[in-house]
Amino acid sequence: MHILFLTDNFPPEVNAPASRTFEHCREWVKAGHQVTVITCVPNFPQGKVFEGYSNRLWQREEMAGIRVIRVWSYITANEGFIRRVLDYQSFMMSAFLAALFVRRVDVVIGTSPQFFTVCAAYAVSRCKRIPFVFELRDLWPESIKAVGAMQESAVIRLLERLELFLYRKAARIVSVTHSFKKKLIERGIDADKISVVTNGVDMSRFKPMVKDEILLRELRLEGKFVAGYVGTHGLAHHLETLLDAAEEIHRLPEGSTFHFILLGDGARKQALKDEAARRKLDNVTFIDSVPKDQVARYWSLLDVSIIHLKKTDLFTTVIPSKLFECMGMGLPVLHGVAGESADIVRDERAGIVFEPENADELVAHLKLLQKDRAAYEGYRTHSLEAAKKYDRKAMAMKMLDVITQSVRKQ
Structure with missing residues (x-):
């Protein structure tokens, strides 16, 4: 054919x-x-x-x-x-x-x-x-x-x-x-x-990896609990919520142990960078898109992956493709999308669902995953198991x- x-x-x-x-x-x-x-x-x-x-x-x-x-x-x-x-x-x-x-x-x-x-x-x-x-x-x-x-x-x-x-x-x-x-x-x-x-998920490319030591040093992430968003920075993604969370964490006594990575490009990328600079968020690092064969190296830096879309009824019908890559990498997911994709996260016990555009909830779950190692490892194990279905x-x-x-x- x-x-x-x-x-x-x-x-x-x-x-x-x-x-x-x-x-x-x-x-x-x-x-x-x-x-x-x-x-x-x-x-x-x-x-x-x-x-x-x-x-x-x-x-x-x-x-x-x-x-x-x-x-x-x-x-x-x-x-x-x-x-x-x-x-x-x-x-x-x-x-x-x-x-x-x-x-x-x-x-x-x-x-x-x-x-x-x-x-x-x-x-x-x-x-x-x-x-x-x-x-x-x-x-x-x-x-x-x-x-x-x-x-x-x-x-x-x-x-x-x-x-x-x-x-x-x-x-x-x-x-x-x-x-x-x-x-x-x-x-x-x-x-x-x-x-x-x-x-x-292409399981030949996305699989559990130790953190890339070279990138850790280049980005000065040694000893940090790294939360990351990987994907398009567009109108639909409302990544200002991640900046709000970074600002809130920055004010906490333990805030210096957290760091956010936003990797990718899109229509809102420069505006987000400008806003982070205006707020003086030194716990946020923006990284431009990287070649396909390098993406997994950057996924390896993350302790937890954040998936987020704007709070609107339409997005309850979508399943962000990066969810499956997170599963393949064995990463717990903090999922700021309602609807069908949230059901997958809950059913597979691959992470925690939070309300879209709710930075307070995102911060609370980040703190939980950093402190509760048993919960963290449970989400990681279930995430890997779920990847096999996709x-x-x-x-x-x-x-x-x-x-x-x-x-x-x-």
């Missing part, structure tokens, strides 16, 4: 969509299938082309047996709705045109969060008369409203109609959460065409079954 996958995020980018797509495609190639990925040049999240790449009309490379075609797109930082839409639409057009030249394709997959890429996948499916699979990673454009980027308007309503059209036209929908599936069913989408394949190889094979069924049905 020849699988064509359209995505605007792919390695060497290190965000969740890039990792999921690469790791799934890698396993499909190992299973004997041909996989072609059409993507753009790596530029996320800063909107700058990565070193060693250029934004050309067409370029090819191979990664782990995956044929990768990179096409031109309008590149901009994650600043301003209009510019981002131009970015998405330019990739949609370029990806569609490039896909027409890929021969003997059996199925095309388009992935969200934004669904202009999915529009291209649908158009390709019509031209090539092949099934189209919609990988649903976010309820877009609902998430635009949730973070306050846009209010209810004629544009939003138009996007919602387009969203429903794509759901209905897809041969199969692969949702990353059960909550998304439930939402789609409530909106009239046939439940039988929706499968859930959650995110997972092995990326198993998730890739589950999605491959869905793809195969869509091709057979066609």
Whole structure:
């Protein structure tokens, strides 16, 4: 089977969509299938082309047996709705045109969060008369409203109609959460065409490690209880809560033993750095994004991982992918997200759930995990056990079954 996958995020980018797509495609190639990925040049999240790449009309490379075609797109930082839409639409057009030249394709997959890429996948499916699979990673454009980027308007309503059209036209929908599936069913989408394949963890890369001594010295973290956030610094993440917690801990008698790390980039990164400097928070260290093969070294520095999203009903339906990487590393999780992902943390006993945007609760749980070694080790053990249920190889094979069924049905 020849699988064509359209995505605007792919390695060497290190965000969740890039990792999921690469790791799934890698396993499909190992299973004997041909996989072609059409993507753009790596530029996320800063909107700058990565070193060693250029934004050309067409370029090819191979990664782990995956044929990768990179096409031109309008590149901009994650600043301003209009510019981002131009970015998405330019990739949609370029990806569609490039896909027409890929021969003997059996199925095309388009992935969200934004669904202009999915529009291209649908158009390709019509031209090539092949099934189209919609990988649903976010309820877009609902998430635009949730973070306050846009209010209810004629544009939003138009996007919602387009969203429903794509759901209905897809041969199969692969949702990353059960909550998304439930939402789609409530909106009239046939439940039988929706499968859930959650995110997972590449257990060959994310596993328990001793703290990296070189990084400990470089970052002056010897003897510290290190709490860390690893991921995008965007509007949805409301990382000001972590700064509030750092400020509160700074005032405690034992505050000097705690340190916070925030690793990654995003639209709010500079504003967060400026705010930390204004508050004189010397217990917070910001680290820019690092290459994929270096991420685990930085995870190793953490005693506990913090996962956080803005307090809004929409985010009760999401499962942050970093949760599974925390499990793989054997890290207790302080989980500031309500809903389905919080249920996983509780059920697996992988950490402690706290109210989003509640810095006082976060501080209380940090103090508990530092002092109560038995509780800490219990969360660590359960986290490692839970990771086995979300092995990326198993998730890739589950999605491959869905793809195969869509091709057979066609």
